[in-house]
Amino acid sequence: MKHPPMRLRPGPLLWIASALMLAGCAAPAPTQQRAIDLQAHRGGRALAPENTLSAFSNAIEIGVTTLELDIGLSADDVVVISHDTLLNPEHTRDARGNFLKAKGPSIRSLTLAQLQTYDVGRIDPASSYGKPFPKQLWSDGERIPTLAALFARVDQLGASKLRFNIETKLDPALPEETASPEQMVRALLAEIDKAGMAQRVTVQSFDWRSLALVGQAAPQMPRAYLTSARTLKDSRWTAGLRLEDFGSAPRLVKAAAGATGAPLIWSPAYNDLTPAQVQEAHALGLTVLPWTVNQRADMARLLDWGVDGIITDDPAILRDLLGERGVALPAKRGR
Numbered sequence: 001m002k003h004p005p006m007r008l009r010p011g012p013l014l015w016i017a018s019a020l021m022l023a024g025c026a027a028p029a030p031t032q033q034r035a036i037d038l039q040a041h042r043g044g045r046a047l048a049p050e051n052t053l054s055a056f057s058n059a060i061e062i063g064v065t066t067l068e069l070d071i072g073l074s075a076d077d078v079v080v081i082s083h084d085t086l087l088n089p090e091h092t093r094d095a096r097g098n099f100l101k102a103k104g105p106s107i108r109s110l111t112l113a114q115l116q117t118y119d120v121g122r123i124d125p126a127s128s129y130g131k132p133f134p135k136q137l138w139s140d141g142e143r144i145p146t147l148a149a150l151f152a153r154v155d156q157l158g159a160s161k162l163r164f165n166i167e168t169k170l171d172p173a174l175p176e177e178t179a180s181p182e183q184m185v186r187a188l189l190a191e192i193d194k195a196g197m198a199q200r201v202t203v204q205s206f207d208w209r210s211l212a213l214v215g216q217a218a219p220q221m222p223r224a225y226l227t228s229a230r231t232l233k234d235s236r237w238t239a240g241l242r243l244e245d246f247g248s249a250p251r252l253v254k255a256a257a258g259a260t261g262a263p264l265i266w267s268p269a270y271n272d273l274t275p276a277q278v279q280e281a282h283a284l285g286l287t288v289l290p291w292t293v294n295q296r297a298d299m300a301r302l303l304d305w306g307v308d309g310i311i312t313d314d315p316a317i318l319r320d321l322l323g324e325r326g327v328a329l330p331a332k333r334g335r
Helices: 012-026 053-062 145-155 181-195 207-215 249-257 277-281 296-305 315-324
Strands: 035-042 066-071 078-083 162-168 201-205 222-226 262-270 311-312
Touching: 012 035, 035 053, 035 315, 053 145, 053 315, 066 181, 066 296, 078 145, 078 181, 078 315, 145 181, 181 201, 181 207, 201 207, 201 262, 207 222, 207 249, 222 249, 249 262, 249 277, 296 311, 296 315, 311 315
Parallel strands: 035 066, 035 311, 066 162, 162 201, 201 222, 222 262
Antiparallel strands: 066 078
């Protein structure tokens, strides 16, 4: 830390000045004022059942910038909110209230009416999936919601500045489990347009084929390129591009996006990220938004590196940390 020169006579004052200078160098870093995108992963599944209206309402009440969520298509082509392409026994119960014994049928194979016979209002606390989330408050009777229902709930709560980060759940290795990228993107964009939410949505995906389609059909819509160590090694996920041909993940993202005026986001797994990559991505004009960061120490480290936002299962922890750093926080909304 540099200080302006001080003209002091030798003696006690000089010792005092020296002590103050040393104290200043040991002080905490200056408060952070830049905007940070506080994203509630699956609505904040550490606190409420994932991808449910109760979780999204809770995140809005806490005060977040963005709701992160996943979508698929039902058999009758309704856009529904679900992370899993198959019904997940660790948080899905049948009409009798029993957790499924094994993975259920695919979202794509069931109509909306059939999907909504299942209860997704609690996590199985005995499962390895449920143990990391002991704070989750159950909400029995929650159904797999439609995207339209979420948009309506957000309007009802008056959260007019809230954004949505919507992931297309596709797996290029398992095409039979989901709608095609073309079908999914077409249905998603139609639902967004119907609700008048185009200015508030980012579309994200590990399967970059769907992002290319968004770029063609809605060229001004922000796109978020999700990466993990696994998907970066398999060009089926990266729309045929190979990491080794570009030298780094940020350069790969930039190449995949092509010439565009839309905002571009790189969303890496947070444990794969380095400070140098953050700097490189920013130099390429990319926003950096790592997933899924749940420990306060990890959040603090990533903020120190200069990330533009964080996707977290526990938005309350991140909100507290941002408040301590002097970051302007998104508004809270009542239920």
